[in-house]
Amino acid sequence: MLIASGSSLQPALRSGKARAIAVTSAKPSHTAPDLVPMAEAVPGYSFAVWWGMLAPAGTPPGVVQRLNSEINRIVDGPEMKAFLLREGAEPAGLTPAQFAAQIQREIPYWQKVAKDRGISPE
Known part of the structure; x- marks a missing residue:
């Protein structure tokens, strides 16, 4: 299991070497609408990577x-x-x-x- 930014995981996801099961943001992601937020399994969980x-x-x-x-x-x-x-x-x-x-x-x-x-x- 790995929690990492979507951008860093893209090569592994695209190649099929990894499979995404959830997003760590509090709300569903526009870039991965088929993935549920982890907060549905772990109430209150939220972690988002951001740049500024x-x-x-x-x-x-x-x-x-x-x-x-x-x-x-x-x-x-x-x-x-x-x-x-x-x-x-x-x-x-x-x-x-x-x-x-x-x-x-x-x-x-x-x-x-x-x-x-x-x-x-x-």
Whole structure:
């Protein structure tokens, strides 16, 4: 059994060397609509891999907004969107505020994981 990102598993899935049985996101995936969320078997289970772009603290808001708009425009373009979906990634198109809120929501979860497992920065 392996839990990994959809994009990293695509070669094994396409070749038939691995078989997907569920998605780890809280909701069904648009890229794998035939797979159920693991939360149906393990209530409350949710784990999603995500990527995002960050800028240094103090970057002017106008620059952040422009970068966000351009990145979302590129990601939402037909070619890039098709590529990401083929790789098992679902573009979210978040605003800077939405992305910051997502990061803030996850910090307590990962702090608890690190504390419970005795993990500390090196």
